[in-house]
Amino acid sequence: MAEITESSQPRQANAAVSVLVALSLSHLLNDVMQSLINAIYPLLKESYSLTFFQIGMITFTFQLTASLLQPLVGFFTDRHPWAYSLTSGMGFTFVGLILLAMANSFPAILVGAGMVGIGSSVFHPEASRVARLASGGRYGFAQSMFQVGGNAGSALGPLLASYIVVPWGQPSIAWFSIGAVAAMVVLFNVGRWYQQQLSSIRIHKPKSVSVDRPTLPRWRVGAAITVLLVLIFSKYFYLVSLSNYYTFYLMQRFNVSVSDAQIYLFVFLGAVAVGTVGGGPVGDRVGFKTVIWFSILGVLPFTIILPHVNLFWTVVLTVPIGLILASAFSAMIVYAQELVPSQVGMIAGLFFGFAFGMAGIGAAVLGWLADKTSIEYVYQICAYLPLFGLFTALLPNTEPQRRHAKA
Template sequence: MNKPVAVDVENAAPVAAPETALPGTSSTSPPSAGPAYVVLGGISFSHFLNDTMQSLIPSVYPILKANYALDFAQIGLITLAFQFTASLLQPVIGAFTDKRPQPFSLAIGMSSTFLGLLLLSIAHSYAVILIAAAMIGLGSAVFHPESARIARLASGGRFGMAQSVFQVGGNAGTALGPLLAALIVVPFGQPSIAWFSTIAFLAILVLWRIGVWYKPLVAARKVVAKPHPHAPGRRRVLAALVVLVALLFSKHMYMASLSSYYTFYLIEKFHVSTQTAQLFLFIFLASVAAGVFFGGPLGDRFGRRYVIWFSILGALPFTLALPYVGLTASAVLTMFIGFILASATSAIIVFAQELVPHRLGMISGLFFGFAFGIGGVGAAALGEFADRYGIDVVYQICSFLPALGLLAVLLPRMPRHAH
């Protein structure tokens, strides 16, 4: 059996490298310093499976809207039900696991997603749809804080890279969801959602194996870090967290406008079919996954402040142009928007973790939870707005949100080792 990662309590960087094989697998190569790639791959794959299932919810909105005669406000409330449970519980769960890490909580939490998918597939009323969405959100609330901690522990000190590997799995799953919906759910209807519960079962198995790897670290109390002695003071840290939250707001509010209503925008403005609109959504979400992948390593290399600055403000020219272009240009612009905005994801999360390294679970849960909450509240608010003023107006107003990227100039410079 391979040795677990030993983590320096002072700086959370590995001091003895792990074998890259999970317990129960074989590896004859000698230990070498660096990330535990198999663990990172496993947690990223689990994130991929988790977010593939989650992305089914917005992907089947056109079907649910037609089957139950829903308006845009009701569609937004489905997103709110899903995002609210994820957003509300994530920081609570993260704070709890900071004090009492739970190695197998990830596998147990995935069971809620498993049951939520089955319930969504057989739902025959709007209330049951809301309950199913909330159960899937609960699974997400359990998954994200502890899995982000595991990604950092397995990083070998390359925190941005590890967070990007973790995040890109989720974004790839988010991108794949609409494509699977177009190929499976649209032709076979709402009951076919139950087929995706097999994905949840696979995720449970993978997460259980990761829990076996993680358990010795918990027993050895190797999962807590202390702030760097040259880190910013308490007030500066609080101010920086407020800035990061504002940047996250601008990013995810705009992302909510695309992930929840982009298909309706294309159908209404360009009269494309539902399947075609979902393919365009897949293109956007795939560009998001690519942006996440490159954002973390660039933050490790050049500094996270610069990546955050570019990734939020850099999308502004493209978002301003989007409401006024044709179908092909819309696809091209959303590719740039998705790539540039998503490159901030890993940098924001890791920057926040480095500001408060002794509260990794709480910080990860807070930021993931806030992102989910903004997505949910934003979707509900934008849905109501779209019902009143039209979907075109939504994108005209949201196009100015990336201007909040100017706030990145207020972020403190972190100790050099953090990059």
């Protein structure tokens, strides 16, 4: 029996890596399709004479379904896992894209945006759970590999939309449904692997009942989760200041063209995608709390300087900001999952949902502030958001417990 197990280990390892690659690719496709909603706002506003409030309602509908449902989906699937939930979730995204392409009224647009949001609410917590299952114990590496696909998709989405949706109009959104179908095929194969793992877990459950669980009281776990959510608030408020308003800032302060501003935005989003790769693997080696410390407070010197430099240094500074700040999210999720290892889906859903929600609220609040003051003032205020990283000191140190559990 030992010889069979040893000879099967390379095959299992290869299967796990292929699953992580499939999840990352699916995340890329998912976030490219999500980014289309923002890209078609100018088209929808002109075609249907929408007000800014109605545009905001489209965002609200998407964020409501994408953020609030995620922890509920994770909570349910923690108790009733279904191997093909990822495929079904991508099916909602497919239907949403078709509805957005064919919508001829404001209510129909809201339904399409809501369907895309539902697809996202199923995808993120379940994909995060499967990534952890395929990690082979390298939880940070697996989470980062999954996350980098999403950030790459967010970076590519606006470029693809500018070359396809803008010149060809609303019906061209249907072309992106091919990506949803491709993701469904990839995720169906992931579901087959997931089904095998679920069957194996059920068979060997009496032998694998022990879990690496930090011996912390429930109130301490709850307090740590609260601190992590505060850190996510600071991270995503600052990120949305760049992802939503960076182009306007560049055009207003430095008089750059729209096309040049989009290129500079892509530089920042590309740095975010690259930065995602590092947080998880580094956390596996040095501890996730250490990564969280560095990824939040580490950007403070750059964010404080950014509003006071010329165009060249503004673009340069967004690179370390994106690289460092992006490393936080994977570390936060894995750290939280180690605090509550029996509810990894609910934790992933809570964190993804809260991040989406903060991004939506942040976009509205910072837009209101820019209207009342100026876009330059927004960046002067946001420069101090990384100071919230000081709350990391309140997080318990779980590293000795992790090492003891693995010894």
